[in-house]
Amino acid sequence: MPTFKFEAMDTTGGEVKDTVKATNEEEAQQKIRQMGYFVTKLVEVAEKGAKKDGKKPAAKGAKKGKVFTIGGVNQKSLVQFTRQFSTLQDAGLPVLRSLKILEGQMKPGALKNTLMDVVDDIESGQTLSEAMSKHPKAFDRLYVNMVRAGEAGGALEIILRRLAEFKEKAQSLARRIKGAMIYPCAVISVAVAILSFILIFIIPKFEKIFIDFKLRLPWITEFLMASSKWFVKYWYVIPMIPVFIWLTLKLIRLNKTGAYIMDKVKLKIPVSGMIVEKSIVARTMRTLGTLISSGVPILEALSIVRETAMNMVFEEMFLRVYESIREGETISQPMRESRLMDDMVVNMVDVGEETGDLDSMLNKVADVYDEEVDVAVESLISLLEPIMVVVLGLIVGTIVIALFMPLLSLLEGLSGGGKK
Numbered sequence: 001m002p003t004f005k006f007e008a009m010d011t012t013g014g015e016v017k018d019t020v021k022a023t024n025e026e027e028a029q030q031k032i033r034q035m036g037y038f039v040t041k042l043v044e045v046a047e048k049g050a051k052k053d054g055k056k057p058a059a060k061g062a063k064k065g066k067v068f069t070i071g072g073v074n075q076k077s078l079v080q081f082t083r084q085f086s087t088l089q090d091a092g093l094p095v096l097r098s099l100k101i102l103e104g105q106m107k108p109g110a111l112k113n114t115l116m117d118v119v120d121d122i123e124s125g126q127t128l129s130e131a132m133s134k135h136p137k138a139f140d141r142l143y144v145n146m147v148r149a150g151e152a153g154g155a156l157e158i159i160l161r162r163l164a165e166f167k168e169k170a171q172s173l174a175r176r177i178k179g180a181m182i183y184p185c186a187v188i189s190v191a192v193a194i195l196s197f198i199l200i201f202i203i204p205k206f207e208k209i210f211i212d213f214k215l216r217l218p219w220i221t222e223f224l225m226a227s228s229k230w231f232v233k234y235w236y237v238i239p240m241i242p243v244f245i246w247l248t249l250k251l252i253r254l255n256k257t258g259a260y261i262m263d264k265v266k267l268k269i270p271v272s273g274m275i276v277e278k279s280i281v282a283r284t285m286r287t288l289g290t291l292i293s294s295g296v297p298i299l300e301a302l303s304i305v306r307e308t309a310m311n312m313v314f315e316e317m318f319l320r321v322y323e324s325i326r327e328g329e330t331i332s333q334p335m336r337e338s339r340l341m342d343d344m345v346v347n348m349v350d351v352g353e354e355t356g357d358l359d360s361m362l363n364k365v366a367d368v369y370d371e372e373v374d375v376a377v378e379s380l381i382s383l384l385e386p387i388m389v390v391v392l393g394l395i396v397g398t399i400v401i402a403l404f405m406p407l408l409s410l411l412e413g414l415s416g417g418g419k420k
Helices: 025-034 048-063 075-090 095-105 110-123 128-133 141-153 156-180 182-212 219-233 237-254 256-268 272-293 298-309 312-326 332-338 343-355 358-419
Strands: 003-009 015-021 038-044
Touching: 003 025, 015 025, 025 038, 038 128, 038 141, 075 095, 075 110, 075 156, 095 110, 110 128, 128 141, 141 156, 141 272, 141 298, 156 182, 156 272, 156 358, 182 219, 182 358, 219 358, 237 256, 256 272, 256 312, 272 298, 272 312, 272 358, 298 312, 312 332, 332 343, 343 358
Parallel strands: none
Antiparallel strands: 003 015, 003 038
8 A cells, every 4th residue: 555745834834743644545545534634745666667668758758848037927827727737636536647738838938837737746656735835936925735635625627716716816905006106107207308408508608697697696596507517526425325215225124123124114104004914914814714714724824824924013913913813812812902903804704703714804904905005006196296296397497496586686787787
């Protein structure tokens, strides 16, 4: 009888490594579940010679047809792959055949290269989740753990469908935020180009006129002339400023305390801080809801959610939630104490825990916050438009006043001289 080597989690979230004898993989999974464990990895123990012989031709075939790529896997392609993979699994096709079909019809790129390696590993006797875990740039922890849960529960097609829906919603939210920022960025770029043209070409001509007529210049005009000279001489410093700021922030984030302070400040910024906060809540609640509904153990799910928060303030809160669950307490209590979540979120989580419908409640919270993020982004754009108009008006008005004040003095002098 074949021997299967497995890794699993017990009811407390602890890791268990052992072996079990069974006639096939399904029987092995059933025996492990009867022991009270949740399977995370299951591999049939084979002889070294057989393993080597099986792996060598697969590796050779996998390398054939690979192309050189720059950058990571395109998220749109990954969502499409997940959706198609779910459809093929729903139709009853074996995992390996489904992957070969999808890999064969895919255009050359990073995802195709990754699938070649995944097919190679599965042919060598590894599970789908184990093969995917070797490619974190394509399949993150959320993806791998959900696939692992689907393998253990025998519902891979359902898990893949949920994964596709989750990634589609996340992608849609990111696309809406980026789309909303196009207009302000375009206006700012045009404004910078116009101001640069004025400082480089227009102001020096006025300065020459003022020098020829030996006019006494007001302080605002002198400041404008000095700014123009500095800009003409040191224009290359301007593009370096955002790079310097970016590098400085990166260095600060290398320190744990500095990163925590930055993340906290980010949440306190008026309007934009609220958008960041709501985006994090929507993302983390949907991730947690999706993982729980997919059968991932709550402690493992919270560990993954911490990584998706991408904000140390929220990461600290989820760590307290993790510790609370380990001690047999509720999720809602540490959320309430953190004061990061609205009362509505805490109460819905509390109700979900009491009714045993936590995943549904978390997804409802995510839907509500996704809508609030859309409204907040639209409000921010509506607020930015008049602010930009006022700021640009003040800058242009200041330049006009600074240039025409000496000209008015000149005209007054000329008209006074003519009268005499």
